[in-house]
Amino acid sequence: MKNTALFGLALLATTAFTAPAFADDFDFTLEGFAAQVDADADFINPPTDKADNAISGALYGYRLGAEYDFGQQGGLFVGANLYGTVGDGLVSEPQRNGNYLVHYTELSGFNGWEVNGGYDFGSIAVGVGYGQITRDVTSYQSCPEDWNSVVAGFCRGGGVLPNNEGREGLRGGSPEEDTADSWRFFGRYDVSDHVAITLSYQQADFGQELSPLDVVSNAANDAAGNRLAHGPTSFAQDFSIVGAGLQLRY
Numbered sequence: 001m002k003n004t005a006l007f008g009l010a011l012l013a014t015t016a017f018t019a020p021a022f023a024d025d026f027d028f029t030l031e032g033f034a035a036q037v038d039a040d041a042d043f044i045n046p047p048t049d050k051a052d053n054a055i056s057g058a059l060y061g062y063r064l065g066a067e068y069d070f071g072q073q074g075g076l077f078v079g080a081n082l083y084g085t086v087g088d089g090l091v092s093e094p095q096r097n098g099n100y101l102v103h104y105t106e107l108s109g110f111n112g113w114e115v116n117g118g119y120d121f122g123s124i125a126v127g128v129g130y131g132q133i134t135r136d137v138t139s140y141q142s143c144p145e146d147w148n149s150v151v152a153g154f155c156r157g158g159g160v161l162p163n164n165e166g167r168e169g170l171r172g173g174s175p176e177e178d179t180a181d182s183w184r185f186f187g188r189y190d191v192s193d194h195v196a197i198t199l200s201y202q203q204a205d206f207g208q209e210l211s212p213l214d215v216v217s218n219a220a221n222d223a224a225g226n227r228l229a230h231g232p233t234s235f236a237q238d239f240s241i242v243g244a245g246l247q248l249r250y
Contacts, residue, residue, distance in 0.1 A: 029064040034244030041105040053092035053105040061085040074120045084111030108136040125188040133182040180204045202241040
């Protein structure tokens with residue numbers, strides 16, 4: 001996440017220092033947006049696949065950028081921006097799989113950088129952007145609080161624990177903070193010289209990530225070997241983001 005932010009700041013700074021020579025065709029932009037985010041997590045934990053988690057909901061964020069227009073009354077333009085989300089994230093509905101483990105995923109938010117280009121028709125502009133997006137997501141696995149409802153499998157002890165003792169309430173999370181390539185297609189309608197409305201569609205594909213299950217450490221779990229009993233979890237995640245924003249231009 002730090003590398004993403006540093007790259008984006010350097011990109012904006014480079015653009016800003018060149019601005020005075022092209023002041024008439026150069027704009028700084030500040031945008032607030034609301035986005036419908038669909039970020040399904042496809043769990044893969046060898047040797048068997050797990051129940052998928054569907055994450056869907058609204059997130060809110062900002063976009064800070066700069067844009068250079070090659071024609072004062074419209075024409076080609078290029079730009080760069082940094083963006084990110086603010087506020088609460090999204091949590092998927094828990095899904096139970098065959099061994100009674102319950103999976104769910106929490107998306108705390110995302111941020112990234114983008115370079116873009118397009119064509120300004122006057123009051124309407126369209127364009128495409130490419131960059132990188134960094135997600136902040138955690139996948140959780142847990143056993144039911146009432147382990148007597150578990151007939152067999154890992155949460156029942158898996159034939160390993162003494163007297164077939166159950167792993168009641170066992171819970172762990174695998175945090176992920178990684179980066180993927182991202183494409184965004186957008187349109188802009190200029191309400192005035194300094195105010196615009198934007199619409200956009202953004203797509204990113206996070207490949208399969210493998211990370212150890214960080215089981216909650218307590219006396220019962222440590223004594224039973226729960227922190228080592230269940231290996232790594234893995235999930236792939238696709239991002240689809242449909243957004244609308246209000247943009248200020250100066």
